[in-house]
């Protein structure tokens with residue numbers, strides 16, 4: 001008898017069931033793409049928390065830079081900013097919650113990044129991990145801070161998966177597989193905003209401590 005087995009690699013995200021019980025909030029698991037793991041989550045932040053994040057970031061935006069060279073580029077036309085670690089009570093609370101969702105200790109977390117896109121602005125297809133790094137990124141959570149009238153989807157072209165921004169929802173994905181083909185499937189873009197504007201908060205996790 002011929003037995004074929006596929007060995008699925010273990011994922012960082014280890015929650016089972018349709019809910020994630022974090023310290024201060026129950027988060028809903030809406031849908032999952034399995035290989036590589038992409039998880040759509042709802043009720044990650046309240047509308048009030050989303051509004052406050054936007055308000056606190058609004059006056060601190062500058063043209064987004066790209067990669068480790070930190071240059072501006074047509075690849076990424078949004079504006080953005082990083083909060084300091086533990087900058088205030090809200091940032092503390094959100095960072096702690098995202099660390100619970102991502103199953104990675106908070107001291108592996110980069111500062112929370114806010115991005116703002118106006119109509120026509122986009123982030124072309126890219127990987128969140130670096131080609132070479134002593135302490136590479138391993139996972140991403142993109143939290144949508146507002147509803148976008150048209151466009152602005154987070155697109156995974158290799159998976160034929162487009163996630164439409166919705167306030168308080170998030171998309172999580174990871175790229176710490178030993179099979180590099182799986183990591184490469186996490187190529188993604190922020191599609192151009194057509195109508196309205198788009199605000200997101202991005203949390204990246206590193207393999208080793210950064211704080």
Ligand SMILES: O=C(O)CCC(=O)C(=O)O
Pocket residue numbers: 115123128142152153154155188189190191200202
């Ligand atoms: O804006 C998006 O939907 C994608 C953002 C993104 O890819 C990132 O921040 O790395």
Ligand SMILES: [Fe+2]
Pocket residue numbers: 126127128188
């Ligand atoms: Fe990205």
